[in-house]
Amino acid sequence: AQKITQTQPGMFVQEKEAVTLDCTYDTSDPSYGLFWYKQPSSGEMIFLIYQGSYDQQNATEGRYSLNFQKARKSANLVISASQLGDSAMYFCAMRDEFAGTASKLTFGTGTRLQVTL
Amino acid sequence: DGGITQSPKYLFRKEGQNVTLSCEQNLNHDAMYWYRQDPGQGLRLIYYSQIVNDFQKGDIAEGYSVSREKKESFPLTVTSAQKNPTAFYLCASSFLGMNTEAFFGQGTRLTVV
Numbered sequence: 149a150q151k152i153t154q155t156q157p158g159m160f161v162q163e164k165e166a167v168t169l170d171c172t173y174d175t176s177d178p179s180y181g182l183f184w185y186k187q188p189s190s191g192e193m194i195f196l197i198y199q200g201s202y203d204q205q206n207a208t209e210g211r212y213s214l215n216f217q218k219a220r221k222s223a224n225l226v227i228s229a230s231q232l233g234d235s236a237m238y239f240c241a242m243r244d245e246f247a248g249t250a251s252k253l254t255f256g257t258g259t260r261l262q263v264t265l
Numbered sequence: 266d267g268g269i270t271q272s273p274k275y276l277f278r279k280e281g282q283n284v285t286l287s288c289e290q291n292l293n294h295d296a297m298y299w300y301r302q303d304p305g306q307g308l309r310l311i312y313y314s315q316i317v318n319d320f321q322k323g324d325i326a327e328g329y330s331v332s333r334e335k336k337e338s339f340p341l342t343v344t345s346a347q348k349n350p351t352a353f354y355l356c357a358s359s360f361l362g363m364n365t366e367a368f369f370g371q372g373t374r375l376t377v378v
Binding site for chain 1: 296298300305306307308309310313315321323324353355357359361363364366367368369371372374
């Protein structure tokens with residue numbers, strides 16, 4: 149069965165610094181996809197970045213990059229040059245081929261990031 | 266504009282009453298999902314559907330029911346059997362496939378008094 153673990157309930161980072169949010173996952177399927185979402189205080193969920201299990205390179209989207217270590221089953225999100233607007237909850241999520249479906253999307257418990265001046 | 270619409274944004278109900286949360290999408294997505302979020306916690310999957318007239322239980326389906334009579338619509342009923350229904354409910358949809366991200370609605374905050 150799928151499982152996503154985010155061990156950092158809260159993180160602080162100074163503006164303009166980089167920060168890494170941890171995510172580990174557990175699946176027995178060789179084919180899976182990993183996602184990161186941002187949830188501001190308004191409650192909406194914003195998709196940030198995707199990494200496929202067969203992707204050779206780490207995914208990058210602007211200031212977001214994914215440090216994907218397949219053997220360790222980790223998919224950490226790196227935010228470079230933090231901005232005050234980055235303050236939010238961040239969720240890691242996964243799909244795999246469990247039970248013959250690639251549809252089920254499972255989330256971790258999230259990390260609350262606070263960017264300070 | 267394409268997107269997912271959840272209604273209402275805030276909902277108050279008395280204990281013991283069933284309540285239905287609406288979710289509509291015009292993105293032509295095959296899959297739809299319902300998640301529950303409690304304060305300071307992650308998203309827990311209630312139900313999901315990949316195709317019309319078919320749906321699967323998620324991790325916390327007890328006390329909830331869904332239907333998928335149309336591709337665009339996936340309403341969630343919170344029944345009186347749900348012991349602690351007060352929460353933030355998020356609906357999402359996506360295309361099928363490993364690499365497709367889910368798009369979310371704005372959420373419904375349900376308070377049972």
